[in-house]
Amino acid sequence: AGAGTGIGGTRYDLEKETELRFEVDSGEKVQLELLTGLAEVFGSELNRNKKYTFGPGSKIAVFTWQGCSVALFGKTEVAYVSKDTPMLLYLNTHAALEQMRRQAERENERGPRVMVVGPTDVGKSTVCRLLLSYAVRLGRRPTLVELDVGQSAVSVPGTMSALCIERPADVEEGYSVQAPLVYHFGSTSPGTNIKLYNKLTSCLAEVFSQRCEVNRKASVGGCIINTCGWVKSSGYHALVHCASAFEVDVVLVLDQERLYNELKRDLPHFVRVVLLPKSGGVVERSKDCRRETRDEKIREYFYGFRSTSFFPHAFDVRFSDVRIYKIGAPSIPDSCLPLGMSQDDTQLKLVPVTPGRDLTHHVLSVSCADEGEDGTGGVRRGVLESPVCGFIVVTNVDTQAQVMTVLSPAPRPLPRHTLLIMDIRFIDLK
Ligand code: ADP
Numbered sequence: 073a074g075a076g077t078g079i080g081g082t083r084y085d086l087e088k089e090t091e092l093r094f095e096v097d098s099g100e101k102v103q104l105e106l107l108t109g110l111a112e113v114f115g116s117e118l119n120r121n122k123k124y125t126f127g128p129g130s131k132i133a134v135f136t137w138q139g140c141s142v143a144l145f146g147k148t149e150v151a152y153v154s155k156d157t158p159m160l161l162y163l164n165t166h167a168a169l170e171q172m173r174r175q176a177e178r179e180n181e182r183g184p185r186v187m188v189v190g191p192t193d194v195g196k197s198t199v200c201r202l203l204l205s206y207a208v209r210l211g212r213r214p215t216l217v218e219l220d221v222g223q224s225a226v227s228v229p230g231t232m233s234a235l236c237i238e239r240p241a242d243v244e245e246g247y248s249v250q251a252p253l254v255y256h257f258g259s260t261s262p263g264t265n266i267k268l269y270n271k272l273t274s275c276l277a278e279v280f281s282q283r284c285e286v287n288r289k290a291s292v293g294g295c296i297i298n299t300c301g302w303v304k305s306s307g308y309h310a311l312v313h314c315a316s317a318f319e320v321d322v323v324l325v326l327d328q329e330r331l332y333n334e335l336k337r338d339l340p341h342f343v344r345v346v347l348l349p350k351s352g353g354v355v356e357r358s359k360d361c362r363r364e365t366r367d368e369k370i371r372e373y374f375y376g377f378r379s380t381s382f383f384p385h386a387f388d389v390r391f392s393d394v395r396i397y398k399i400g401a402p403s404i405p406d407s408c409l410p411l412g413m414s415q416d417d418t419q420l421k422l423v424p425v426t427p428g429r430d431l432t433h434h435v436l437s438v439s440c441a442d443e444g445e446d447g448t449g450g451v452r453r454g455v456l457e458s459p460v461c462g463f464i465v466v467t468n469v470d471t472q473a474q475v476m477t478v479l480s481p482a483p484r485p486l487p488r489h490t491l492l493i494m495d496i497r498f499i500d501l502k
Pocket residue numbers: 093094130131132133191192193194195196197198199301351352353354355
């Protein structure tokens with residue numbers, strides 16, 4: 073279908089219900105323009121006569137329900153048209169969820185709470201985005217719950233969050249993130265601290281339910297929960313835990329029949345578990361590719377995206393002005409635990425960190441926790457259960473002078489003084 077045009081790009085004429093898939097090489101960028109007809113990118117409609125730019129590593133599908141022609145400018149790694157997509161099944165899923173919202177509206181009930189599960193690289197995030205965009209295009213206000221600590225679409229990696237969706241995701245930039253509710257998890261894999269992961273899942277569920285009680289639109293809109301690709305052992309149990317914490321009504325299982333059967337077996341019978349195929353367009357991402365995406369996400373947090381540049385600040389913070397904690401003491405054999413203490417306690421323990429050189433490049437979450445006198449976090453409203461108000465990166469540590477230099481989105485001083493250390497590091501090359 074690709075044919076050169078006089079406009080300097082490559083023109084593709086797409087029949088209805090087909091999609092153009094393309095990937096952008098590292099170090100390249102590609103522009104996309106809709107010439108005629110209607111088309112969307114992961115549920116967000118394209119405007120005509122506007123050039124959309126996609127950066128290195130982007131993997132995009134331009135889908136059309138009615139037929140269209142588009143042009144690509146720049147060097148693509150691959151670009152081809154596929155007639156074979158599961159989009160009709162995804163649309164039907166959306167239609168079923170919309171039925172549930174209508175019914176909720178009529179009967180003063182709550183709307184669908186949907187959990188999307190499956191192994192890595194099956195298009196979970198993409199399906200979430202699609203369902204959210206379709207819902208919001210009908211005037212709904214669904215909530216995205218992002219539990220994928222490796223590749224968050226909402227905040228920096230190592231976080232778990234919820235975001236009320238008020239407009240379709242931006243074609244180039246994704247969700248416009250105004251006021252997400254973000255919790256510190258601290259690493260890119262739930263297995264690092266599964267107790268904390270489950271606890272934060274419960275926190276998010278509770279906050280969401282509270283919001284639904286006071287906000288009818290949020291309640292009817294329901295939520296779409298994106299999960300991690302870890303679907304075995306504790307990862308699987310985390311999914312079951314999530315289903316119960318959020319009292320989900322629907323589970324969409326992408327691509328894995330085994331997982332589908334397990335969930336059907338283990339979840340209450342009133343939960344609708346649906347198996348959906350993955351799209352042939354979903355591209356498997358290498359470890360390096362994942363790392364780059366994570367890095368990019370942190371860079372965006374500090375420096376903004378193309379259209380909106382931010383100018384982060386660098387300043388010194390005295391050790392004595394902050395309290396730095398890591399969540400979770402290293403696990404020790406049961407026999408060595410102090411009397412009356414369980415492994416759970418060690419995984420959820422706030423361990424004070426003495427700043428040293430090894431703190432350099434670490435991402436720290438700035439906790440919103442009330443700042444009581446009690447520095448240990450022992451009895452105060454837990455630091456664990458408090459959301460974070462932002463992130464900083466330690467760029468230098470001077471143990472002699474007892475100060476560290478940080479990169480911060482806002483000028484000094486730090487809004488709060490309880491900092492939580494992440495396993496994640498960011499090297500600022502700017
Ligand atoms: P998961 O959340 O399961 O890890 P994603 O939804 O993030 O998977 O999808 C993996 C990658 O595949 C993403 O870069 C996404 O943009 C891309 N992708 C998803 N669907 C398509 C498609 N139909 N065509 C081309 N690329 C796609």
